[in-house]
Amino acid sequence: MALVAARGTLLRAGVRLGTEAAACGRNGTRRSASHRVLVEPDAAAGIATIKFKNPPVNSLTLEFLTELIICLEKLENDKTFRGVILTSNSPGIFSAGLDLREMCGKNPAHYAEYWRAVQELWLKLYVSNMILVAAINGASPAGGCLMSLSCDYRVLADNPRYKVGLNETLLGIVAPFWFRDTLVNTIGHRASERALQLGLLFPPAEALQVGMVDQVVPEDQVHSTALSVITQWLAIPDHARQLTKSMMRKATTDNLIKQREADIQNFVSFISRDSIQKSLQMYIEKLKQKKS
């Protein structure tokens, strides 16, 4: 059902599925038919590396989200792959989070379609049967941070510019309950309360201290560390690990699933408010001015 909806979006976006689907092939060679999601499969190891390639900042546009969802679904259904590393093809930026332009100046139907895709990506990541490790090789605010929080393990490159956190309040918006739940499940209630209200973006040492990431390593060791973590996790029998993961996380995803339509309606009415649109426009303007 979700895959069908995602494919509908891709087709509307003019993407040819025949070639896109090949992006998640099993061969040891790199396949990159997808525009925005590169997949480097290592079938012998049972691991695939997904690299985000949506310049300039890997923001989660509807097309990028859709390609990621389809890619994850294909890997999930291919029993060759038991582990996935998520990383950026452009070191310096892991992901700038939700694409601000998808949430600005569009119509309610667009906002609803967009939010459904955001929900879908989170659901795919959070209760994936695969072992997911985020190799965070760049800045990762808001939705970018949510993607890494949805993995099983996070390795962050030791660079003071690579901040991670849910900074929604700084944009005048509110992280939805399932962003909050994902954070609370990772760093606990009190730390989340402070981080969410203040929209904190943590540099590596602080991110490690508060538990937003599991390891901070030199930049050139992020991928190799992620690989060695995934290798350790692969030693655990899949069925036991998967059931345990489900036991820990399913209540959180069920909570969204049972109120998914209401959550979409909340988002659409919240984001359509004039005051919120103004805040987002001002934030986009501030990003532009930062450059000049």
Ligand SMILES: CC/C=C\C/C=C\C/C=C\C=C\CC(=O)SCCNC(=O)CCNC(=O)[C@H](O)C(C)(C)COP(=O)(O)OP(=O)(O)OC[C@H]1O[C@@H](n2cnc3c(N)ncnc32)[C@H](O)[C@@H]1OP(=O)(O)O
């Ligand atoms: C009651 C509640 C009910 C329901 C819930 C309601 C609402 C919840 C709604 C939404 C939740 C949203 C979560 C999000 O993810 S919001 C997005 C937050 N993201 C950010 O704040 C990141 C902003 N970007 C940056 O901080 C920086 O760009 C950077 C650190 C990622 C990279 O810095 P650089 O200096 O390398 O690059 P820039 O020059 O700043 O940017 C280049 C280029 O990219 C544009 N851009 C940056 N971020 C975004 C983005 N997120 N979306 C779209 N575009 C982005 C930036 O404007 C520049 O564009 P131009 O070249 O000027 O055109």
